[in-house]
Amino acid sequence: MQHFERAVAEMAEQKPQSEQANLQWYVIQTFTGWEKRVKTAIEHLTEIEGLAHKVERVLVPLKKMLEAKGGKQREVYRNVMPGYVFIRMEADNHLFDLIQKIQGVSMFLGPEGHPTPLSEAEINNVFDAIRERPDRQQVIVKFRVGDQIRVIGGPFEGIIGTVEHVDEDKGRLKVSVNILGRATSLELDVSQVEDAVQ
Numbered sequence: 001m002q003h004f005e006r007a008v009a010e011m012a013e014q015k016p017q018s019e020q021a022n023l024q025w026y027v028i029q030t031f032t033g034w035e036k037r038v039k040t041a042i043e044h045l046t047e048i049e050g051l052a053h054k055v056e057r058v059l060v061p062l063k064k065m066l067e068a069k070g071g072k073q074r075e076v077y078r079n080v081m082p083g084y085v086f087i088r089m090e091a092d093n094h095l096f097d098l099i100q101k102i103q104g105v106s107m108f109l110g111p112e113g114h115p116t117p118l119s120e121a122e123i124n125n126v127f128d129a130i131r132e133r134p135d136r137q138q139v140i141v142k143f144r145v146g147d148q149i150r151v152i153g154g155p156f157e158g159i160i161g162t163v164e165h166v167d168e169d170k171g172r173l174k175v176s177v178n179i180l181g182r183a184t185s186l187e188l189d190v191s192q193v194e195d196a197v198q
Contacts, residue, residue: 029106030083175188
């Protein structure tokens, strides 16, 4: 897992290189949940077909996030663009056709499925989306407005409430609870609550 984390960190810090004009970024649409399998299949296929020199990089855009579970936070990697794999490669019709036939691949993005390279600005947006920012660690918030939650930390531990507002950027919830017969709003961190229906 440590090797995987290091690879993701390096991937997020790299900027696409534009020195090699014959290499461009393309987008492959995949079945959702098949992104890693498609990436592995592309790498394997290009190796056995002797075409690895035409592919510089295959990218599944993963981002390190914090997930709150059982009152604790742990680091996880989440795909920020489910259903898509990015590939930096030479434009080669034979290779496009081979990749198109891989199980889990829907198509290359472009007019009528014709592979169209991304602009530098477009691929830079992808890299910006996965770049780690220590000052803004994103928290995964699985709760939605109307969900019933149980407070598992702090002075209101054990109280059940209803989510009124979700602040995904800060990883906080505004929750309506009943205290001494009176409806009260609390602002809680996602690590302080769990799903009431378990």
